[in-house]
Amino acid sequence: MSLDFPKIEEKILRFWQEKKIFEKLRKKNQGKEHWSFLDGPITANNPMGVHHAWGRTYKDIFQRYKAMQGRELRFQNGFDCQGLHVEVEVEKELGFKNKKDIEKYGIDKFVEKCKERVKKYSKIQTEQSIRLGQWMDWDNSYYTMSDENNYAIWGFLKKCRQRGLLYKGRDVVPWCPRCGTAISQHEILTEEYKEITHKAIFVKLPVINKKNTFFLVWTTTPWTLPANVALAVHPELIYAEVQDKNRDIFIILKEKANLIAEGKILKEFPGKELKGLVYQGMFDELQKTEHRVILWKDVTSEEGTGIVHIASGCGQEDFKLSKEFNLSVIDPTNEESRYKKGFGFLTGKLVSQVNDLIFDNLAKKNLVFKIEDYKHRYPTCWRCKTELIFRLVDEWYISMEKLRKPLIVVAKKIEWIPSFGLERELDWLKNMQDWLISKKRYWGLALPIYECSCGNFEVIGSKEELKEKTVKGWDKFNDNSPHRPWIDEIKIKCSKCGKLVSRIPDVGNPWLDAGIVPFSTMTKEWFPADLVCESFPGQFKNWFYSIIVMSMVLENVAPVKTIFGYASVRDEKGEEMHKSKGNAIWFDDAVEKIGADPMRWMYARQNPEYNLNFGYKAADEIKRKLLTLWNSFAFFITYVDKKDYPSQVLKPKPKDILDIWIVSRLNNLIEKVTRNLERYNVSVATLAIEKFFINDLSLWYVRRSRRRFHAGAKDREEAIATLYYVLLNLSKLIAPFTPFIAEELYQCLGGEKESVHLEEYPEPNKKLINKELEEKMIKIRGITTEVLAQRAKAGIKVRQPLASLQIKNKLEKDLLEPIKEEANVKKIVFGKELKLNTKITKGLKEEGVVREVIRHIQEMRKKAGLKPKDKILVQGYGIKRLNKILTQKKDFIKKETLAEDFKIGKAKTKFGLEKELKVDGEKLKIGINKL
Numbered sequence: 001m002s003l004d005f006p007k008i009e010e011k012i013l014r015f016w017q018e019k020k021i022f023e024k025l026r027k028k029n030q031g032k033e034h035w036s037f038l039d040g041p042i043t044a045n046n047p048m049g050v051h052h053a054w055g056r057t058y059k060d061i062f063q064r065y066k067a068m069q070g071r072e073l074r075f076q077n078g079f080d081c082q083g084l085h086v087e088v089e090v091e092k093e094l095g096f097k098n099k100k101d102i103e104k105y106g107i108d109k110f111v112e113k114c115k116e117r118v119k120k121y122s123k124i125q126t127e128q129s130i131r132l133g134q135w136m137d138w139d140n141s142y143y144t145m146s147d148e149n150n151y152a153i154w155g156f157l158k159k160c161r162q163r164g165l166l167y168k169g170r171d172v173v174p175w176c177p178r179c180g181t182a183i184s185q186h187e188i189l190t191e192e193y194k195e196i197t198h199k200a201i202f203v204k205l206p207v208i209n210k211k212n213t214f215f216l217v218w219t220t221t222p223w224t225l226p227a228n229v230a231l232a233v234h235p236e237l238i239y240a241e242v243q244d245k246n247r248d249i250f251i252i253l254k255e256k257a258n259l260i261a262e263g264k265i266l267k268e269f270p271g272k273e274l275k276g277l278v279y280q281g282m283f284d285e286l287q288k289t290e291h292r293v294i295l296w297k298d299v300t301s302e303e304g305t306g307i308v309h310i311a312s313g314c315g316q317e318d319f320k321l322s323k324e325f326n327l328s329v330i331d332p333t334n335e336e337s338r339y340k341k342g343f344g345f346l347t348g349k350l351v352s353q354v355n356d357l358i359f360d361n362l363a364k365k366n367l368v369f370k371i372e373d374y375k376h377r378y379p380t381c382w383r384c385k386t387e388l389i390f391r392l393v394d395e396w397y398i399s400m401e402k403l404r405k406p407l408i409v410v411a412k413k414i415e416w417i418p419s420f421g422l423e424r425e426l427d428w429l430k431n432m433q434d435w436l437i438s439k440k441r442y443w444g445l446a447l448p449i450y451e452c453s454c455g456n457f458e459v460i461g462s463k464e465e466l467k468e469k470t471v472k473g474w475d476k477f478n479d480n481s482p483h484r485p486w487i488d489e490i491k492i493k494c495s496k497c498g499k500l501v502s503r504i505p506d507v508g509n510p511w512l513d514a515g516i517v518p519f520s521t522m523t524k525e526w527f528p529a530d531l532v533c534e535s536f537p538g539q540f541k542n543w544f545y546s547i548i549v550m551s552m553v554l555e556n557v558a559p560v561k562t563i564f565g566y567a568s569v570r571d572e573k574g575e576e577m578h579k580s581k582g583n584a585i586w587f588d589d590a591v592e593k594i595g596a597d598p599m600r601w602m603y604a605r606q607n608p609e610y611n612l613n614f615g616y617k618a619a620d621e622i623k624r625k626l627l628t629l630w631n632s633f634a635f636f637i638t639y640v641d642k643k644d645y646p647s648q649v650l651k652p653k654p655k656d657i658l659d660i661w662i663v664s665r666l667n668n669l670i671e672k673v674t675r676n677l678e679r680y681n682v683s684v685a686t687l688a689i690e691k692f693f694i695n696d697l698s699l700w701y702v703r704r705s706r707r708r709f710h711a712g713a714k715d716r717e718e719a720i721a722t723l724y725y726v727l728l729n730l731s732k733l734i735a736p737f738t739p740f741i742a743e744e745l746y747q748c749l750g751g752e753k754e755s756v757h758l759e760e761y762p763e764p765n766k767k768l769i770n771k772e773l774e775e776k777m778i779k780i781r782g783i784t785t786e787v788l789a790q791r792a793k794a795g796i797k798v799r800q801p802l803a804s805l806q807i808k809n810k811l812e813k814d815l816l817e818p819i820k821e822e823a824n825v826k827k828i829v830f831g832k833e834l835k836l837n838t839k840i841t842k843g844l845k846e847e848g849v850v851r852e853v854i855r856h857i858q859e860m861r862k863k864a865g866l867k868p869k870d871k872i873l874v875q876g877y878g879i880k881r882l883n884k885i886l887t888q889k890k891d892f893i894k895k896e897t898l899a900e901d902f903k904i905g906k907a908k909t910k911f912g913l914e915k916e917l918k919v920d921g922e923k924l925k926i927g928i929n930k931l
């Protein structure tokens with residue numbers, strides 16, 4: 001029987017839809033004990049990829065499992081809608097290059113385009129998820145752009161204001177010149193650092209009042225040199241004055257003295273002796289300021305000269321030092337990263353394009369020591385990949401100092417799976433800076449901050465409050481969503497001075513949008529959630545972080561009990577998938593080529609701590625595994641008519657040793673699977689099921705029991721009852737993992753509910769577990785493996801019967817049967833060691849021949865497409881010796897092959913299927929006809 005996954009899946013999808021199975025499941029569990037899952041919103045900005053399907057598989061497994069256990073669930077999916085990622089894609093669509101293009105086009109039209117894009121892709125992602133088999137209440141998905149969500153964040157921000165956590169800060173921050181906005185520390189993940197080669201310059205800075213003496217300074221950002229205000233040296237490290245052959249003296253870290261060719265060390269001293277020395281600035285004609293040496297313990301000897309160029313308006317550390325040492329601050333760039341007025345030949349130029357101008361200028365002043373290429377890891381914009389710069393700006397922040405400790409306490413109360421999740425979260429919480437929440441963009445949460453020129457600022461906490469405080473512009477805003485540009489029409493009165501104030505133009509960090517969802521989407525009775533399940537790279541700084549912070553501020557508790565994280569999807573070779581690299585696999589292609597169930601199985605069996613290498617070869621391997629399960633099932637429906645299926649309320653009371661064993665194994669499996677699913681150990685549960693249906697069911701139980709299913713076999717009924725019980729339970733057990741095959745199996749077996757997904761999840765029956773027998777079976781299988789190895793060594797085919805086998809273990813009689821059959825021996829005796837009697841007598845030889853012939857006839861039956869009950873006519877013809885054997889064993893062969901007659905001798909007519917075989921080294925012709 002072939003297995004076309006996508007075809008079966010389409011059929012089952014139609015069945016679920018027509019019969020409203022999901023709706024029936026929800027109805028069935030209504031009012032029962034809750035299980036609360038909180039969905040992390042997927043960015044509705046592109047079709048979903050195979051990496052999304054990994055997480056969605058987990059979510060679906062957990063939810064289906066809990067629903068089968070009779071718990072009531074919300075089944076709410078979420079879409080992340082607002083933010084730079086959507087803006088950048090819309091900009092691409094419209095062919096825009098920068099913010100000016102957007103403003104020319106109109107913010108209102110641009111924002112509408114962003115909304116449209118979100119609607120389009122949330123619809124596509126919904127269809128894709130349904131195709132994956134994910135069950136959600138799709139008509140009730142939440143959207144972070146919704147009014148409820150935005151106003152809920154207003155409430156949060158107001159609370160931050162009341163608690164004194166919200167402030168406007170002037171700081172140097174990472175800035176994307178193209179996007180024209182600050183990039184929060186949270187958004188710069190390790191993958192945003194790229195290997196980039198920059199020009200590095202060594203500059204000579206003349207020390208004032210010391211003839212021919214220079215500080216030697218190194219930098220990889222020459223554009224920041226016009227903003228230089230100080231040099232930093234380490235107080236304890238040893239510096240030196242090094243004289244070159246031109247009698248110029250350079251001050252430099254002693255261990256870097258070899259930078260000076262043929263240099264001679266004149267003097268050594270600790271850095272602190274340099275404190276307060278003043279030097280001549282490089283661009284004093286542009287920005288006049290004092291330049292002096294300061295002491296700083298973070299100076300290292302790793303790169304450069306040990307003398308660090310400090311540009312207070314262009315670096316985060318530099319800015320901090322400017323406050324500590326009361327240095328002047330030179331702020332050279334505008335939003336587009338062009339030099340502001342007052343920078344002479346540089347004014348209006350992009351900082352990314354001024355290297356040569358600066359080098360020429362410094363060369364004319366004779367200040368260049370050396371220029372070289374320097375390769376290093378440098379941060380880029382997570383959205384548009386432009387190299388970031390550091391810029392001094394006013395932005396809005398949530399202070400973390402007061403929250404840090406309680407956040408750590410809350411993070412520890414959450415159960416993290418894998419357990420290293422806690423360490424990663426704590427590492428972030430301990431080191432994070434204040435949360436930069438503003439962005440100078442268009443499509444996003446409108447920060448409800450109204451700042452007055454008198455210094456006062458107000459934060460509005462709800463739509464009602466806004467309406468109440470509005471003095472002007474409500475009519476223009478009224479029916480619109482709380483987004484730019486409509487919200488910006490509103491003016492309120494400053495509560496301190498009475499002036500009319502507008503909203504600051506900034507929008508919010510998108511992690512505010514996603515962080516509020518425990519409150520904007522769940523009512524009290526569902527809070528806190530039992531489970532959150534997301535891919536962990538990035539989330540410790542982002543979603544996990546933002547839900548914890550917002551929940552802490554609002555309720556002072558953790559928003560979730562357990563956070564389950566998983567790694568990333570890579571290509572088959574373990575490399576990152578990229579559109580540009582050509583190794584990306586689209587979900588739509590994958591699901592139609594592989595099928596949803598094999599994909600789900602691949603995801604489910606993966607250890608979530610490690611990256612998953614996804615590809616078609618790996619998928620074929622998975623399909624082969626699932627085919628083993630399918631084949632056991634196909635065997636059953638081939639040999640058993642529907643009318644012979646046992647009654648549905650099956651209480652197995654097996655007597656046969658193999659039946660007792662497989663029933664025991666199954667109950668053991670159920671116990672293991674449920675125990676692991678309770679702990680969210682999906683991969684352990686999946687692999688246990690896989691091992692069961694390959695090793696126990698297919699390779700042992702079904703193989704050893706084939707004969708018992710033949711018509712007229714004496715315990716056929718019991719064999720049928722047992723296998724039916726196993727398969728039916730298996731269909732329920734795999735239902736959360738592979739919902740399509742599970743349904744197909746269940747329907748074919750005639751399960752009593754309308755769908756397997758309306759069944760209860762199996763519970764183990766401990767009384768049916770027989771540990772002792774399972775252990776003995778392991779021994780038996782060990783013995784047969786050993787015997788097969790001895791046969792192979794002696795060059796004796798398995799089909800050749802042998803007289804006896806000696807084994808060490810004393811075993812009960814019914815346990816000897818399987819060994820006898822597997823080892824194909826007549827008799828078993830007990831002795832000191834495992835020993836196979838390899839002597840082949842004439843009688844045994846003849847029996848071997850007969851077995852060989854039977855096997856060939858069976859294969860021919862199969863090839864001719866005959867059903868087990870179809871009768872055949874056989875004709876055989878070979879050398880005299882073979883003919884004689886066949887004649888003697890004619891009746892036995894007839895019985896075994898369901899042949900009506902077996903004629904020996906040359907055939908007069910042509911047979912439906914003819915074959916020339918080699919049996920015991922001689923030619924033998926066999927023909928069969930269906931009767």
Ligand SMILES: [Zn+2]
Nearest residue numbers: 176179381384
């Ligand atoms: Zn950017």
Ligand SMILES: [Zn+2]
Nearest residue numbers: 452454494497
């Ligand atoms: Zn005021």
